[in-house]
Amino acid sequence: MKNYDVIIIGGGPSGIITGVTGKKQNQEKSFLIIKEEEKGLVPCGIPYVFHDLEGVVQNAMGPKPFIDAGGEVLIDKVIEINTTQKTLKTDGKKTFQYGKLVIATGSTPTIPKFIKGYDLDGVEYIKKSYDYIDLLRQKTDKAKNIVVIGGGFIGVEVAEQLAKFKDKKVSLVEMGNFCLYRAFSKEVVEKADKVIKDANVNLYTNNKIEEILGENRKVTGVKLTSGEKLDAEIVIAAIGYKPNSELAKNIGLEINSNDAIRCDNYLRTTQKDIFAVGDCSQTIGFVTGRTDNIMLASTATAEARILGYNLFGIKLLRNFVGTLSVFSTEINGVVFASAGAIEQSAKYANIDYVVGKFTDVDRHPATIADTSTLMVKLIVSPCTGTIIGGEMYGGKSVGELINVVGLAIQKEVTVYELVSYQIGTHPLLTTAPTKYPLIKAAEMAISKIQK
Numbered sequence: 001m002k003n004y005d006v007i008i009i010g011g012g013p014s015g016i017i018t019g020v021t022g023k024k025q026n027q028e029k030s031f032l033i034i035k036e037e038e039k040g041l042v043p044c045g046i047p048y049v050f051h052d053l054e055g056v057v058q059n060a061m062g063p064k065p066f067i068d069a070g071g072e073v074l075i076d077k078v079i080e081i082n083t084t085q086k087t088l089k090t091d092g093k094k095t096f097q098y099g100k101l102v103i104a105t106g107s108t109p110t111i112p113k114f115i116k117g118y119d120l121d122g123v124e125y126i127k128k129s130y131d132y133i134d135l136l137r138q139k140t141d142k143a144k145n146i147v148v149i150g151g152g153f154i155g156v157e158v159a160e161q162l163a164k165f166k167d168k169k170v171s172l173v174e175m176g177n178f179c180l181y182r183a184f185s186k187e188v189v190e191k192a193d194k195v196i197k198d199a200n201v202n203l204y205t206n207n208k209i210e211e212i213l214g215e216n217r218k219v220t221g222v223k224l225t226s227g228e229k230l231d232a233e234i235v236i237a238a239i240g241y242k243p244n245s246e247l248a249k250n251i252g253l254e255i256n257s258n259d260a261i262r263c264d265n266y267l268r269t270t271q272k273d274i275f276a277v278g279d280c281s282q283t284i285g286f287v288t289g290r291t292d293n294i295m296l297a298s299t300a301t302a303e304a305r306i307l308g309y310n311l312f313g314i315k316l317l318r319n320f321v322g323t324l325s326v327f328s329t330e331i332n333g334v335v336f337a338s339a340g341a342i343e344q345s346a347k348y349a350n351i352d353y354v355v356g357k358f359t360d361v362d363r364h365p366a367t368i369a370d371t372s373t374l375m376v377k378l379i380v381s382p383c384t385g386t387i388i389g390g391e392m393y394g395g396k397s398v399g400e401l402i403n404v405v406g407l408a409i410q411k412e413v414t415v416y417e418l419v420s421y422q423i424g425t426h427p428l429l430t431t432a433p434t435k436y437p438l439i440k441a442a443e444m445a446i447s448k449i450q451k
Helices: 013-025 043-050 064-068 130-142 153-162 186-198 246-250 297-310 343-348 398-410 437-449
Strands: 002-009 031-035 072-075 078-082 087-090 095-103 107-109 123-125 145-149 169-173 202-204 209-215 218-224 229-231 234-237 241-243 274-276 327-331 334-340 354-361 373-380 387-394
Touching: 002 013, 013 031, 013 064, 013 297, 043 130, 043 153, 064 072, 078 246, 145 153, 145 218, 145 229, 153 169, 153 186, 153 327, 186 202, 186 327, 186 334, 186 373, 186 387, 218 234, 327 398, 334 398, 343 387, 354 437, 373 398, 373 437, 387 398, 398 437
Parallel strands: 002 031, 002 095, 031 072, 095 274, 123 234, 145 169, 145 234, 169 202
Antiparallel strands: 078 087, 087 095, 107 241, 209 218, 218 229, 327 334, 334 387, 354 373, 373 387
């Protein structure tokens, strides 16, 4: 039986970054990652496998950085853990002893068992599996009619990608009044829904799948609660993910109400020397201060770096205000992004706020060829002027501009400080220095506070 100082179960972003960071900080320690599939995927890149990328191979992700740092990798499945003896067994009949154990088992798609016909051949999911997505790409290439269930980020992005094929009819069904409503205010999701429709997606909001129709156990279409029927050879259910916490349950770790592994600010579980990181571990919402269910690779890797530094003692203090939920996506050439509190989440948490908003263009002068409209909205505490959230849409610069807002939230920057923010601008890269959107939005918020 081989002994390792650290064994990590799971080879996704959180597992790899925990391993890379931990090994670099502790060169004398032995590290092993156990993962079930040899090839992995960049999770956020999966939707783009269906059109923009030339197959799954262009979205591959592997543990090479971890191996280069001196770690070892085993392709196998952990089936049993003995926390008393600090041992684990694999499906390949191997036994290991560990000093520290990291559970980074990720998440699995939610199966819509509440929909009649969910188990028909042709009902598919966006699994974080190289082989599964490779096969699904082959199926979608052949299909002419595809229905996607769920108007969250994954559902919207997959539908948008598939709709780029002019010979396919792609329909997106969302039970809420708008897509992406968890991440954006009504004003922004109204814009997003229009962009989705402009992307040649047949959008059915405020609707549910009453039944998945089939013949000879194969999908033929769906029936909506509105009574309309849509033809489909493939139905892709993208209604969310649940933490993959079965191993943790089996060894008696505490599980929260979202089925995630309960852990503290340093990713320590309720059992000594066992940690949990990534989608399988709990998050605490920045706005509510309560258990949340945020599954983002960016969040997972931030946690993994903290864990990697602190596996053998607290070296890096975690100054964490809670999970900010920094989202961004691009739909039909328009980028949408948000961070921290949005208007409805602030209302839900009973937080007072004012909104500073400014809309302009992202180049100067506006006659430059690749100019896009840029809207920036800041959510601000009227008592202190502290920025607690932000939303924006526009061109590709939005993807990095939202990260500036994310940093402002984490560092408790106020709008009074932001108005003197020293910036660099260039006609081909940014909006004009005379009307920089973040600064103008801050000024708008100040004008409301001072009323």
